[in-house]
Amino acid sequence: MSKPTPISGFPEWTPAQRMIEQYVLDRIRGTFELYGFAPLETRAVEPLDQLLRKGETSKEVYLIRRLQADPDTSPAGDDQLGLHFDLTVPFARYVLENAGKLQFPFRRYQIQKVWRGERPQEGRYREFVQADIDIVDRDTLPAHYEAEMPLVIGDALRSLPIPPVTIQLNNRKICEGFYRGIGLTDPAAALRAVDKLDKIGPAKVAELLAETAGASEAQAKACLALAEISAPDASFADAVRALGVTDPMLDEGVEELVRVMDAAAAHSPGLCVADLRIARGLDYYTGTVYETQLAGYERFGSICSGGRYDDLASSGSVRFPGVGISIGVTRLLGLLFGAGALSVSRDVPTCVLVAVTNSEERAASNAVADALRSRGVPTEVSPSAAKFGKQIRYAERRGIPYVWFPGADGDQVKDIRSGEQVAAAAGEWTPPRADLKPLVS
Amino acid sequence: MSKPTPISGFPEWTPAQRMIEQYVLDRIRGTFELYGFAPLETRAVEPLDQLLRKGETSKEVYLIRRLQADPDTSPAGDDQLGLHFDLTVPFARYVLENAGKLQFPFRRYQIQKVWRGERPQEGRYREFVQADIDIVDRDTLPAHYEAEMPLVIGDALRSLPIPPVTIQLNNRKICEGFYRGIGLTDPAAALRAVDKLDKIGPAKVAELLAETAGASEAQAKACLALAEISAPDASFADAVRALGVTDPMLDEGVEELVRVMDAAAAHSPGLCVADLRIARGLDYYTGTVYETQLAGYERFGSICSGGRYDDLASSGSVRFPGVGISIGVTRLLGLLFGAGALSVSRDVPTCVLVAVTNSEERAASNAVADALRSRGVPTEVSPSAAKFGKQIRYAERRGIPYVWFPGADGDQVKDIRSGEQVAAAAGEWTPPRADLKPLVS
Structure with a gap:
């Protein structure tokens, strides 16, 4: 047979690199278990209708079908199965399916491969490993769990031989409350515009705010002023107050983020930064949101992201609010392998x-x-x-x-x-x- | 949304069961590494033409396609991708693709999920974990590696809190040489008939031998006599000789199996049995073959199987003979969970x-x-x-x-x-x- 060739977007490490990956996964898992997260693995496939619930992702899904399936009798539509593209959607489904058997609050970690039919590019893969932690509760979830997430991730990543990380924090309530407080009626549209700040710059964001969120020049300027606030401690709250906007949701968000920043400062000074430009693309976040920069690799974007979601999993009148964060393990390793920044002392376990x-x-x-x-x-x-x-x-x-x-x-x-x-x-x-x-x- | 339901054939363990699975996988991996096997993980997908090389498996393959793929421009035929259904085919492909970078003999272990579009039944899954070891060499592979496999598996399985196992051994050369020695011209057909012994019994196998391998009554009787030989040590060789058949390949096979049995007896008395009815369905085995019985669960079949293959991977004039064995981890755990035979002292890692x-x-x-x-x-x-x-x-x-x-x-x-x-x-x-x-x- 002819020599096989790699498939774009489906990385394969050498055995020596795989030893490094296992070391990294063992360390991450060890930290998750130190914090009492229980392991979970879900099947690789979900019904297509589950996968499409989150919106904006349909183009990324891989469907599966049996080679010998009869097209006339094989399932289509709602019964079709696709490979999961993250671990949050399967987790939400798992919680609903097993709610009667689980103890709440339920703390789980999940380290698995996921698949996305995206166009591959540097740092983006079609098959990759994510390492997630989530805490979900029934009906209400105490805000202190939002403060716990970055501590776990900080410990996990600092246990690895990698450059230092900074976790950037924001709270959706700050943005939404602020936008309402200055009189914008479509905070979601404003958020989507501000989310593009890194990509298109402030001038274009101001235009977008005018076009899509109906912002006046002064309102756009205020939105940008909020997004510029960044502080290594709870002093970000003073900068927000200095903008002179009052709104109950804004105050609630500021108070929550102050508590998260205080807990982070007590645990790991320097780990976290309040960075109010962090928006996260996904619609379902409702509280604290997280992104993570790896020193020296900032241009490749966040290696670990997440946030609080109140409405991802609900069944009839029962709601399961949660908070979670996900380490992009393959992305992280791909960057460090590409830079020759990780090595192992031999190619085999043999001593x-x-x-x-x-x-x-x-x-x-x-x-x-x-x-x-x-x-x-x-x-x-x-x-x-x-x-x-x-x-x-x-x-x-x-x-x-x-x-x-x-x-x-x-x-x-x-x-x-x-x-x-x-x-x-x-x-x-x-x-x-x-x-x-x-x-x- | 309505309550989600399980998908048949795609098992999901509870967090407590997942803790047990991780314990089992850690132990297996620990043993593999003690024997110097290096870790490898291959991508979940292979080109369809690679997956179909082994024959007899096309009906089990799951194909993948992007939900938004344009049917007119998306790949078909040879470029189609499917989920791997075992770890041997991807490993053979990996060896060919990376032969220039690997050190031979190459010892690797690989613990991953595989997918088969089979009809689910007890002990059979559509998604399951396999734990494989293989050793491949370039051009020739010393026979002593065939003796090493059962020792590794014996150590790995005995490190687990599960019932004792017996590894059943045979050698394809014994069967093929014997069938030739008694004058059968299609040894492969005879092997396929004898492979059905457990399912259909000796009388039906004799009929099948007559129909498909052209065996006379005496020849069929001889085939069945060979298949009945079973011994906990090298004494199986005397029983083979007592059948009075001579053939160079038969002698070679007996000699190889004696050496494997001797090595097993020195390492782990009682672990291995020479059982000459073991045939293994797959065509590509050329030497020692392995199956494994779990005490008390014999009726569910082998939990760990493999063998030597000389022709699975070859590229032009270069051949990569190998020997490998695979633990069916999900199958093993499914049986033991079903019987309530494995437990863990708490539901979370928290102390x-x-x-x-x-x-x-x-x-x-x-x-x-x-x-x-x-x-x-x-x-x-x-x-x-x-x-x-x-x-x-x-x-x-x-x-x-x-x-x-x-x-x-x-x-x-x-x-x-x-x-x-x-x-x-x-x-x-x-x-x-x-x-x-x-x-x-």
Whole structure:
């Protein structure tokens, strides 16, 4: 057959990169569990009508169908299945489906692949991994959970060998209340215009505010003044008040964001910034919203985003408000791999290669390997009884640090980086801790 | 919206079951890494022509297409993408695509979901997790790798709290050589007939051998006699020889299987059985084949299967022979969950719930939680400053063993199972090791 080629937008890491990804996922998962989030995995597919509930996403969905399905009898319309494009929609569906069995407030994390039929470009993929946490409650959700999200994410990302991050915070109530307070009647349209600030600049946003939200010149100027407010602490509230707008929802939003900023300052000074230009494209957010910048990679956009939603999941008269945030793991790794900013100390998990003296004595080498593995030392046995030089090169090419030589008069182990070789017994020898597993840096 | 319902064949575990699944996957991965297998993940999709190479599987494939794709310009035929239905076909494709960058022999493990458009039934899913190991080499692959596979799987499965397993072994060369040795000219047809032994019984297999492989009564009887051979050690070879058939390929197969059985006996007495009725449906196996029975669940079939393949991946004149084996993780868990044979000590990772004395002092409770988490203790803060009795019930309902009470005169921690309450400091207190993480049993 001809040589296969990659498929655009469907990244595949090398085994060494996959070791780094696993390390990253283990760290993230470890932090999520430290905060008591329970794991959840949902199926990869959802009914199409569920996937389209959020709006604006229909063009991104991949549908699936059985190759041999009969087009006349196979499901269409509402019964069609598509691959999920995020983990929030499946989670909302899961909560509704299992509400009777779950304990609320329900804290879950979910680390899975998602698929989007987008045109691929740098930092954008058609298949990628997201790591989400959400907390949902029945009927009402206390605001303190909005303060908890950035602390978890801060801990998770700071446990990784990556550049520092800044979490940017805003609260939808601030924007909506402010827009109402200055007399705009369509706050959603104003929000959508301000959301384009980074892309098109203030002059064009002012035009857009006039066109789509019916803003006067003074109103547009006020909207832009609000969006310019940015502070590393609760002092953003003074800057908002200085704009002289009063509105009950605005006051509520400011108060909520002050509490989130105070909690963040107590936990991790410098982690969070109140940045009132952060709008988030999606319609369903109703409180705090989050974006995250990776130092040195700001131009690629947020690597971790989310917010509070009050109306994503509801069933009849029961409502399940929630707050969640999602780390774009593939996006993050893609950026860092592209910059050569992450590496691992070897290409395989193996710490020791046991040499084979001659083919008849492979069983002796197997016994050494068993003894080392039983004490947690990742070990391979040499593929052949070639000359020792060739067996050592097998280890060298993979970065395996130690080669073990079984001997009738006692075994020897060689650190092939230093060349040092010492007598050793498989039931006792332990490598230095730093050599036991591949190191990610 | 109306309450969503499950989709047949797409299982979703509860968070507690997902904790068990993660424990199982961590153990399996840990064993794979102890044997030096490097991790690999391939994309979920493959070109349709790749997926159909193995034959007999076209009806199981799910195709994907973008919802908004233009039917007139969107790809069809060879360019169509489908979800992978196993991890062997993507692995063979990956090896061919990256042969220039890989070190051979290449040992990799791969734990991922796969999808099959089959009719769902007990123990069969449309979406499920497989955990595979494979070793491929360039041009030739030493037979000792066929002996290594069952040892890895034996270690991986015995590290789990599940019933004992028996790995059943055969070698395709034994069957093919034997069938040739007794004068059958279509060994593949004979193998397919014998493969049905468990389903249709010896009398019907004899008829099938006559019909499809042109076997005489004596030849059919000989085939059945071979299939009846089963031994816990290398003595199967004597039973084969007693049938009085000679053929070079038969002898080679017997010799290879003896070596595999000897290696297994040295490593794990009782793990493996030579069972010459094991045929494996797939055409591409050329040496040792494996199936695995879980004690008490034999009627559901093999939970871990594989074999040696010489011709799955080849490019021009270069061939990549390999050997691999695959644990059906979802199948295994589905059986054990269904029988209530696996449980976990609590529903959440949380070890300690920090109570909140009153809303104004949530920051003090957050500080306790931070101190506990910084020393690796999974901790949640109570959702509200309700009466302590209600806060304790929050912990009880989730199985959280400890509730922490911050106090002006010093903190206290209560084991809510025993009711014992002691003074404690968040910077020093550590739970008993058995309570730190949920226990799977």
